[in-house]
Amino acid sequence: MSFSISDHQNSKRVRVIKFKESDLDRLVFPFKKHSILSLEYKPFSRFSLAKSLDEVFQNKLSKTLNDILNDRNTGTAIVEPEIKNKKFDKDFLVKLSTGLAYLIGNPNFDSMTGKYYARFHVKHQDSSDSYLRKAYTNLDLHTDGTYVKEKTDWIIMTKMEEQNVGGGESVILHLDDWEYLEDLSSDPVGQEDFVWGSPKSKNVDYKVEHPVFSKDKNGKPVISYIDQFPEPKNMKQGLFLQKLSDALEQSKNKISFPLPVGSTIFSNNYFWLHGRKAFKEHSGLSRELLRIRGTFFN
Numbered sequence: 022m023s024f025s026i027s028d029h030q031n032s033k034r035v036r037v038i039k040f041k042e043s044d045l046d047r048l049v050f051p052f053k054k055h056s057i058l059s060l061e062y063k064p065f066s067r068f069s070l071a072k073s074l075d076e077v078f079q080n081k082l083s084k085t086l087n088d089i090l091n092d093r094n095t096g097t098a099i100v101e102p103e104i105k106n107k108k109f110d111k112d113f114l115v116k117l118s119t120g121l122a123y124l125i126g127n128p129n130f131d132s133m134t135g136k137y138y139a140r141f142h143v144k145h146q147d148s149s150d151s152y153l154r155k156a157y158t159n160l161d162l163h164t165d166g167t168y169v170k171e172k173t174d175w176i177i178m179t180k181m182e183e184q185n186v187g188g189g190e191s192v193i194l195h196l197d198d199w200e201y202l203e204d205l206s207s208d209p210v211g212q213e214d215f216v217w218g219s220p221k222s223k224n225v226d227y228k229v230e231h232p233v234f235s236k237d238k239n240g241k242p243v244i245s246y247i248d249q250f251p252e253p254k255n256m257k258q259g260l261f262l263q264k265l266s267d268a269l270e271q272s273k274n275k276i277s278f279p280l281p282v283g284s285t286i287f288s289n290n291y292f293w294l295h296g297r298k299a300f301k302e303h304s305g306l307s308r309e310l311l312r313i314r315g316t317f318f319n
């Protein structure tokens with residue numbers, strides 16, 4: 022009647038939380054009370070769903086997640102539910118991710134889908150306007166929410182399904198493990214305001230301004246960065262971003278791993294960066310991901 026918790030095999034900063042099938046079974050009934058539509062339309066229903074998730078784990082899951090997500094030494098949890106049985110379908114995974122989110126905070130409105138969450142596919146062919154769905158190129162290390170006004174304290178990424186997949190491993194990097202942090206975060210250009218826009222598919226019709234690096238309440242550097250969206254206004258900013266991009270991708274301290282279907286990466290978005298390796302080419306490639314981004318309650 023409890024989850025297990027351990028260090029990820031590749032990093033002590035990443036905590037792996039496993040849910041047993043017998044505990045997931047106890048979620049089936051309370052989850053049935055809410056349809057996906059009611060969760061989308063009635064925000065309060067997401068809170069009661071989350072409470073039922075916490076209750077299955079004697080109200081210890083919320084504290085554990087909050088502790089991990091707010092601790093600079095960790096900041097990432099990978100949640101691995103044992104979902105071999107078909108009854109744990111995609112709707113179940115949407116509900117589980119929703120429950121996890123609402124134990125931590127409030128999701129932001131996701132303009133790409135007009136909901137509190139987004140589901141999207143990566144396939145063999147793609148005509149979209151961002152790297153998100155480009156299967157055969159790396160999705161370079163970045164944080165989320167760089168181009169929106171809302172704060173993005175945390176992100177959830179859940180793998181809903183995959184078919185004919187080779188490669189495409191998740192890649193994450195803790196800022197304090199990055200060899201170039203001191204060099205880049207102390208560069209005055211990194212503390213200047215940059216203009217951040219976004220391509221059409223994101224449905225955000227404004228631009229924002231903020232620096233790449235700022236400081237948390239303890240004076241430690243935090244980052245808000247993605248390669249595609251800052252609009253450098255001069256040579257100095259352009260060259261800084263190129264140096265930053267190269268220094269992130271060159272890091273030897275990136276952690277990469279295959280994320281099991283049904284599992285969730287739950288990360289603090291200020292000191293963890295995330296990305297994905299390229300997939301191996303396959304005409305039947307299909308992978309679906311769910312994401313939720315939001316702010317902490319407190």
Ligand SMILES: [Fe+2]
Pocket residue numbers: 163164165295
């Ligand atoms: Fe992202």
